[in-house]
Amino acid sequence: MLVAASVEQQQIAAQSHCVARKMPDMSEHIRSLREFRSLLRSVLATEIEDKRRDVVVLAIDGIPHFLARSAWPHARMQKLQSVFPTTSSSAWLSALTGLSVAQHGVPGVVFRLEDGAVVNVFDYQGPLGPTGCGNIFSDAKEIGYESIAITGDWHPISCSWLRSLLEQSKRFDEGRFFTGPARRSPEGLIDGIRSSLAKCLDRSDDTPRLVWCFVEVDRHVHMHGYDDLVIGFLEQIDALALEIVNSGKVVVAHSDHGLVRTRHNFSLERMLTRLTAEFNCVGGGAGRARWFYAPAHLEDRFLARLEDHLPASVRIQIADDVFEPGSLARKRVGNFVLTAESDDFVTFDGHIFDHGSVTETELFVPYAIWDD
Ligand SMILES: [Zn+2]
Numbered sequence: 001m002l003v004a005a006s007v008e009q010q011q012i013a014a015q016s017h018c019v020a021r022k023m024p025d026m027s028e029h030i031r032s033l034r035e036f037r038s039l040l041r042s043v044l045a046t047e048i049e050d051k052r053r054d055v056v057v058l059a060i061d062g063i064p065h066f067l068a069r070s071a072w073p074h075a076r077m078q079k080l081q082s083v084f085p086t087t088s089s090s091a092w093l094s095a096l097t098g099l100s101v102a103q104h105g106v107p108g109v110v111f112r113l114e115d116g117a118v119v120n121v122f123d124y125q126g127p128l129g130p131t132g133c134g135n136i137f138s139d140a141k142e143i144g145y146e147s148i149a150i151t152g153d154w155h156p157i158s159c160s161w162l163r164s165l166l167e168q169s170k171r172f173d174e175g176r177f178f179t180g181p182a183r184r185s186p187e188g189l190i191d192g193i194r195s196s197l198a199k200c201l202d203r204s205d206d207t208p209r210l211v212w213c214f215v216e217v218d219r220h221v222h223m224h225g226y227d228d229l230v231i232g233f234l235e236q237i238d239a240l241a242l243e244i245v246n247s248g249k250v251v252v253a254h255s256d257h258g259l260v261r262t263r264h265n266f267s268l269e270r271m272l273t274r275l276t277a278e279f280n281c282v283g284g285g286a287g288r289a290r291w292f293y294a295p296a297h298l299e300d301r302f303l304a305r306l307e308d309h310l311p312a313s314v315r316i317q318i319a320d321d322v323f324e325p326g327s328l329a330r331k332r333v334g335n336f337v338l339t340a341e342s343d344d345f346v347t348f349d350g351h352i353f354d355h356g357s358v359t360e361t362e363l364f365v366p367y368a369i370w371d372d
């Protein structure tokens with residue numbers, strides 16, 4: 001059955017569900033992930049007028065709010081609500097620019113551009129979306145900071161999306177963490193981050209610095225879940241943050257989405273493969289949110305067949321209900337969107353955790369600040 005509930009309605013329902021389960025912090029005001037830019041701008045503007053301290057931002061991919069809250073007892077925490085789909089390309093761009101998915105036009109990983117080409121955003125090199133909207137790095141420069149981005153686990157990815165995300169920053173491309181040689185212990189991971197930060201910060205210069213550092217926990221969680229390595233790493237982030245604060249700096253941490261257990265449903269995969277071949281469709285999407293580009297004259301029949309065959313755990317929605325009608329993002333997705341409502345969906349490459357849908361764990365992420 002086609003379900004016409006908007007993402008906002010789903011998110012409210014998710015929050016209500018959360019209250020029913022007595023989550024400890026649901027009375028907190030929940031801000032949008034898009035407010036990260038203004039939250040950070042406020043920190044920088046206060047600092048430049050006061051102590052002019054360097055500000056370190058740890059951007060930790062794939063961490064839900066509830067895990068950060070328990071691992072970071074010394075931080076002041078806020079809960080941010082991520083965007084739909086809850087996927088890295090959409091969420092990091094919204095966090096750093098303050099733009100909605102509708103505005104920046106990156107609705108996932110695989111999507112169709114205006115010229116009809118279906119692209120993967122992580123290797124696409126052409127024009128992507130609006131330019132000149134500013135981001136945390138342009139804000140920092142305007143306020144009087146030097147803006148530095150440690151690409152960390154994204155190195156050596158090169159694509160339009162990453163260039164757009166890090167626009168106006170001075171890039172530091174040395175060192176990887178969860179995807180590098182020190183990935184086997186929390187201590188090794190923390191040492192790597194400490195070393196990269198030191199190379200960006202240890203200079204005698206009067207200009208305060210914003211150093212934004214990307215750590216890709218997501219890929220590890222896809223394969224292993226939130227195991228002891230991830231929990232130990234997060235706990236040591238709290239200790240590292242205190243160490244940096246004690247050296248006279250401010251530390252902020254944030255994330256883009258959480259991940260949930262996802263079991264690959266082989267019969268669902270076979271059914272989708274069969275129908276897409278039969279109706280000459282191309283697929284797109286992001287993890288636990290998928291869509292299809294069907295020839296217009298076959299679309300009604302394709303949709304009817306999908307509705308007949310999909311398990312109840314997969315929701316079908318009209319794309320206009322989840323992406324703002326007429327927006328750049330809406331133009332780039334198919335006309336209906338499938339999302340996972342349980343752990344039963346399609347995934348790939350041996351993944352046992354995934355993201356893209358709107359469960360509480362996927363949707364709510366931390367904004368944390370350590371200062372004195
Ligand atoms: Zn991510």
